Amino acid sequence: MRVLSSELSPSARIDAIKSLREDHFDILVIGGGVNGAGIALDAASRGLKVALVEMADFASGTSSRSSKLIHGGLRYLEQYDxxxxxxxxxxxxxxxxxxxxxxxxxxxxxxxxxxxxxxxxxxxxxxxxxxxxxxxxxxxxxxxxxxxxxxxxxxxxxxxxxxxxxxxxxxxxVDDARHTMMIARTAAKYGAVITTRTACKDLIKNGRRVEGAVIEDLESGEIIEVKAKSTIMAAGVWTDPLYESFGVKPGYRVxxxxxxxxxxxxxxxxxxxxxxxxxxxxxxxxxxxxxxxxxxxxxxxxxxxxxxxxxxxxxxxxxxxxxxxxxxxxxxxxxxxxxxxxxxxxxxxxxxxxxTELSREHVVDHPVPGFVTIAGGKYTTYRVMSEDAVDVAITDLMRIVPESCTETLAIVGADGYSVLLNKADELAKDYGISKEIVMHLLNRHGALFAEVLEPALKNNALLKPLIPGLSYLKAEALYAVTHEGARSVDDVLSRRTRINFEAKDQGLGVAKEVAEIIGEVLGWSETQANDSVKDYEEQVRAQNDALAQTLSKSAK
Ligand SMILES: Cc1cc2nc3c(=O)[nH]c(=O)nc-3n(C[C@H](O)[C@H](O)[C@H](O)COP(=O)(O)OP(=O)(O)OC[C@H]3O[C@@H](n4cnc5c(N)ncnc54)[C@H](O)[C@@H]3O)c2cc1C
CATH class of the missing domain: 3.30.9.10 (D-Amino Acid Oxidase, subunit A, domain 2)
Incomplete structure (x- = not known):
């Protein structure tokens, strides 16, 4: 029997890949942005057998790059929406x-x-x-x-x-990237099989009906045929090219x-x-x-x-x-x-x-049996969008499925958070850290606070900040790989923390140290650690070049 846990550790990924190979799912979700994660949580909490595959990292698409507002959108009032x-x-x-x-x-x-x-x-x-x-x-x-x-x-x-x-x-x-990852963790807690670095390459079709998808594990190169009664694509701006490569006629464009x-x-x-x-x-x-x-x-x-x-x-x-x-x-x-x-x-x-005149509202498409897609909307409305997508997908399951229960379902870290807030002074004393750091941790991890600091009880150095002037602790870089599904230096610096846009050097100065901290848990060789650092450096260089190139163009 699978032990259900919100822990997205390296060994949990091995188990999840095995499950993709062997199990038959009710719902397979393509995409680990806020909508994909929300769909996995909605479906898993209705008691369905669910898998989610994300080709890169959670929220690595739009869901880590929003204005980070949970809002009604004051300006939509002017459009009478x-x-x-x-x-x-x-x-x-x-x-x-x-x-x-x-x-x-x-x-x-x-x-x-x-x-x-x-x-x-x-x-x-x-x-x-x-x-x-x-x-x-x-x-x-x-x-x-x-x-x-x-x-x-x-x-x-x-x-x-x-x-x-x-x-x-x-x-x-909200810190959008953290929030999306925490929804994915909550889905895992309720039984969803969750993997990143797994790309959907094609759909498995039987006549017109879709019966799952062909997935590539991008870390091992293994191709896996994942069987599912319904496949839901929540691929954001990748929707159009995926429709095209699957040979399915879309009901809308993105x-x-x-x-x-x-x-x-x-x-x-x-x-x-x-x-x-x-x-x-x-x-x-x-x-x-x-x-x-x-x-x-x-x-x-x-x-x-x-x-x-x-x-x-x-x-x-x-x-x-x-x-x-x-x-x-x-x-x-x-x-x-x-x-x-x-x-x-x-x-x-x-x-x-x-x-600017296009709709911010979402669309659910059910172009062929066994295949549902969803796109559009706002980050803020991910939960209702997810419910809509699952409501359509379950019509292919040919059985009665409970209604969505996410309206009352707390995200991991929420239960007990307010009690810990009341005990912030005590926690600071117990762990020998400042109240400011306690608040920083509570507002990022909630009641999972003690889990984040557990390794630091044996290794005090983990209580040190990763970068002077920012509150992120070394313990958080470690926790990112032991519990939060991080698989690279970029995952840690760009999404588990926001060092990428909060540090003046974009975190380049700490990239090697992060590789050392996470490499041990991920079982990296020296070459793998260096490659992950190089990938990150390359990404920062590309962003800096984009700022500089237009500079030289406009100077001409
Ligand atoms: C600049 C900006 C500001 C915004 N500000 C706000 C705001 O303040 N408030 C608000 O409510 N909304 C805001 N939004 C909108 C909001 O961010 C998006 O609506 C939301 O993040 C979309 O989430 P998603 O899950 O649909 O897409 P994404 O987050 O892009 O997720 C799609 C995922 O699918 C994965 N994927 C693609 N192809 C495959 C494949 N073949 N196999 C496996 N995985 C695949 C991608 O890697 C990606 O992670 C903003 C958007 C932008 C761009």
């Missing part, structure tokens, strides 16, 4: 209160006003509607008006010569739109709140991120490599220009610590429409 806003706001309240309070945190935004009467009435009405649409759960405070006088205390970096006041409202934020962000130090902007600025095409967010700010995003058509969208100098210039419309002192390029870019999977039946 009340259904989308209401659904997303209800999900936001659910995540903050029940599903994952350790990971999803309230965050306030200021909407600056430049005019005293008409704009104030219009925006005020929108804010009231936004607050009302959330339904009965009211975890976050109501919006409030901020006068120009108050503004100089709340957000001294805003240009008071231009801004006459504002509205402060609440949304929530268009790619690139969004870039920059990261600047906390002292670059003096404000106690995030800021949302209306731009010609969309909005720009200035989002608090620990002791830093994430500023973005852009919205440009994209047709290049899906695996590694890069922020260009043009993207950075646009973001700086938009932010500097309202900031004083202005942000400078030299203050940028890091950048990241992601691709929005926008669903459309008309490939010629401009991306």
């Amino acid at each position: 009340f259904k989308l806003v209401r659904e997303a706001l209800q999900e936001r309240e659910l995540m903050v209160t029940t599903l994952c309070p350790h990971l999803v945190k309230p965050v306030s935004f200021l909407y600056p006003l430049q005019e005293k009467f008409k704009e104030r009435t219009y925006v005020g009405a929108g804010m009231a509607l936004y607050d009302a649409l959330r339904g009965f759960k009211r975890a976050l405070p109501w919006h409030k008006h901020i006068s120009q006088r108050e503004l100089s205390e709340v957000a001294p970096s805003l240009r008071l010569d231009l801004i006459t006041g504002g509205y402060q409202y609440f949304d929530a934020q 268009r790619m739109s690139k969004g870039a962000h920059i990261v600047v130090p906390g002292e670059a902007i003096k404000s106690n709140t995030g800021v949302i600025i209306k731009t010609d095409l969309s909005v720009l967010f200035i989002i608090p991120w620990g002791n830093k700010w994430i500023v973005g995003t852009t919205d440009t058509d994209y047709e290049e490599d899906r695996s590694s969208p890069l922020a260009t100098r043009e993207d950075v210039n646009y973001i700086l220009a938009q932010a500097n419309r309202v900031l004083e002192p202005k942000l400078e390029r030299s203050q940028v610590i890091g950048v990241f870019a992601g691709l929005r999977p926008l669903v459309s039946s008309d490939p010629d429409s401009p991306t």
Whole structure:
């Protein structure tokens, strides 16, 4: 009998690959972004036998590159998309209160006003509607008006010569990559077989019916035929090419739109709140991120490599220009610590429409028996999207399946989190670490806190930070491979931690040490460790080149 555990360790991967070879699944999920992970959790918690295959790492596609907001999308009100806003706001309240309070945190935004009467009435009405649409759960405070006088205390970096006041409202934020990985771990806890570095190469067909998929284990090269009654593809921006290679006619198209962000130090902007600025095409967010700010995003058509969208100098210039419309002192390029870019999977039946007008809502397609696909939507609504996809897939199972129960299902680390918060001082004393580090760990791992620090009880060096100035501990790099399914230096620096965009050197200085810490658990040879470091260095170089190349082009 398989022992169910949320631990995604190297030995759990060996067992999972064996299971892919030998077992017959109800549901096979292709893609380990937030939607694939959400589908695996939804299906496993209904009692179904589930497998998930991800070709790279959890959230390595769009789900680690979003603005990291769990929100209704204030601007969708202007498009009268009340259904989308209401659904997303209800999900936001659910995540903050029940599903994952350790990971999803309230965050306030200021909407600056430049005019005293008409704009104030219009925006005020929108804010009231936004607050009302959330339904009965009211975890976050109501919006409030901020006068120009108050503004100089709340957000001294805003240009008071231009801004006459504002509205402060609440949304929530999340470390998207961690959250997605934690959903995958929760799915494993309820019995799902989860593997990364396993790519779907083809579907297994019997006439029109799909009966599973051909998978390649990218670490060993082994080809495995995985049998499943229903295969659900949640491949985000990879949807179109996969439909084509499977020879299945799609019911929709997925268009790619690139969004870039920059990261600047906390002292670059003096404000106690995030800021949302209306731009010609969309909005720009200035989002608090620990002791830093994430500023973005852009919205440009994209047709290049899906695996590694890069922020260009043009993207950075646009973001700086938009932010500097309202900031004083202005942000400078030299203050940028890091950048990241992601691709929005926008669903459309008309490939010629401009991306900004495409729907953010999702589509579920059931083109042939045994095969369901889902794409579009927002990170915030992953749970309802997952439920929709599973509801369609179970029609191929020919048996009664329980309804989704994820509305009350806590993500691993949530149970007991609030008790540990109350004991933060005691924990700091017990482990000999600062309260700040205790809070950092609780807000990333929740009640799994003790599990993360267990090896440090024998090896005190693991309590040291990986990089001076950032709170990530060496113990967290180790835990990333023993429990969180990390398989490379990139997994640890880009997604289990966010050192990639939080450290000025993108973590290059610590890459070798990370390889040493994780290599021992992964059983790496020296060559394998060096290769993983080189891969990471190459990735950082490509991003830096993208920023520099446009620099030389624009200098010509
Ligand atoms: C710039 C930007 C900002 C955003 N901001 C927000 C926000 O603040 N709030 C919000 O709610 N939403 C936001 N979004 C939207 C949100 O991020 C996406 O809707 C969501 O992450 C999509 O998740 P997904 O699982 O569908 O796709 P992905 O995360 O891309 O997952 C697809 C996965 O499929 C895998 N895959 C592909 N082909 C195969 C194969 N053959 N075999 C196995 N695996 C395969 C990929 O490796 C990938 O991991 C933003 C998006 C962008 C781009």
